[in-house]
Amino acid sequence: MLPHRHHARLCEDRLRHRLLHLRPGVSEDYFSISGDTVASGRGLQYSDMATRNKVCVIGAYLDQAYYGGNAVGQTLRVGGQSLTIVGVLAQSGEDLEEGGSDDCLYLPYTTASRIAGDVSSYVLTMRDEDHIDESVAVLESALYQVFASDDYYTVTSMAEMLETMTSMINILVGVLAGIAAISLVVGGIGIMNIMLVSVTERTREIGIRKSLGAKERYIMEQFVIEAACTSALGGIIGILLGDGLSMAASTVVTRLMEETLTVAPTLSAVVLAFGISVGIGILFGYLPAKKAARLNPIDALHYD
Numbered sequence: 001m002l003p004h005r006h007h008a009r010l011c012e013d014r015l016r017h018r019l020l021h022l023r024p025g026v027s028e029d030y031f032s033i034s035g036d037t038v039a040s041g042r043g044l045q046y047s048d049m050a051t052r053n054k055v056c057v058i059g060a061y062l063d064q065a066y067y068g069g070n071a072v073g074q075t076l077r078v079g080g081q082s083l084t085i086v087g088v089l090a091q092s093g094e095d096l097e098e099g100g101s102d103d104c105l106y107l108p109y110t111t112a113s114r115i116a117g118d119v120s121s122y123v124l125t126m127r128d129e130d131h132i133d134e135s136v137a138v139l140e141s142a143l144y145q146v147f148a149s150d151d152y153y154t155v156t157s158m159a160e161m162l163e164t165m166t167s168m169i170n171i172l173v174g175v176l177a178g179i180a181a182i183s184l185v186v187g188g189i190g191i192m193n194i195m196l197v198s199v200t201e202r203t204r205e206i207g208i209r210k211s212l213g214a215k216e217r218y219i220m221e222q223f224v225i226e227a228a229c230t231s232a233l234g235g236i237i238g239i240l241l242g243d244g245l246s247m248a249a250s251t252v253v254t255r256l257m258e259e260t261l262t263v264a265p266t267l268s269a270v271v272l273a274f275g276i277s278v279g280i281g282i283l284f285g286y287l288p289a290k291k292a293a294r295l296n297p298i299d300a301l302h303y304d
Helices: 002-014 030-035 044-053 059-065 107-116 129-147 160-201 203-211 216-257 269-292 297-301
Strands: 037-041 055-058 075-078 081-089 105-107
Touching: 059 081, 075 105, 075 160, 081 107, 105 107, 160 203, 160 269, 203 216, 203 297, 216 269
Parallel strands: 055 081
Antiparallel strands: 037 081, 055 105, 075 081
C-alpha cells in the first residue's frame, strides 16, 4: 500500500495531462440547475465563490479510478494550484469510463478565473425558456452600462445558435436537392434518348404490329413500361449502393469517433427513392412512346 503522500502525487501525475479540459468554473447553483447530486462531501457554496477557495467537486469516475472511492479531503493540482476535493457527484452514466459523463471536475468560477488568468466567455442558464429574448436584452443592457460600448462583448443565446444552424442546414438541403434535381433531369434525358433510339431501331417492328391491328395505346404502354423498367433498374442499383455506403459510413464513423453510430436508410426513404426513379422513367419515356404509337404503319414498314 502506497503512503498517502506518494499516492496523492501518483494521482496528480496521472491526472495532470487530462485536466486541461476538465476544469469548468461554475457557480454554487450549477448542480441544482444541471440536476447532479452530490453523493459524498458537499457541493460548491457561495463562500467558495466569494473567497476564491481552492476547492473542487469531481465525478464518480475520477473518484473510483484515481482515489479508490475516497476522494473527499484529497488534493490535486490544476494549473499549478492545489485544490482540495470537497465533494463527489453521484454516478450519472450507465458505465464509469474515461470521457464519460462521470469523468468531470468542477471548481468555483472565481478560482477558475484566477487559474486561467483570462476568462473569455460565460455561460448563463435561464429559468424559463419562454423569456429568452427578454433575458438577452436585460443582459445586453447591463453589459452596455459597464462597458459603454457593444464592441467589447457578444451575447448569443442557444435559440439564436439553433436558428443559425437550422438555416445553414436548410441551405445545405436546398443545394443537395438542387444537385439531385439536376441529376434526375440528366438521367431522365438519358432514358429519353435511349428510348428514342429504341423506337428508331424498331420502326419496322412497330409497323408490323400496327398492320396486324395493334392499337396506339398498346404500343405506347409497351414503350412506357420499358422506360419505367430501365429507370427502376437504375433505382435498385442506386439503393444498393446507398445501403453499402451507409454501412461503410457507420463503420468509419464508429472507428474514428469510438462511438457507436448507425447510418441506415429508412424504408420510407427507399420506397420514395424507388418511386421517384420509376416516375422519372414514365415521365421521360412518354414522348418516345407517343412517337412510336403515332407512326404510320405504311411508312414504318418501308423504313430501312
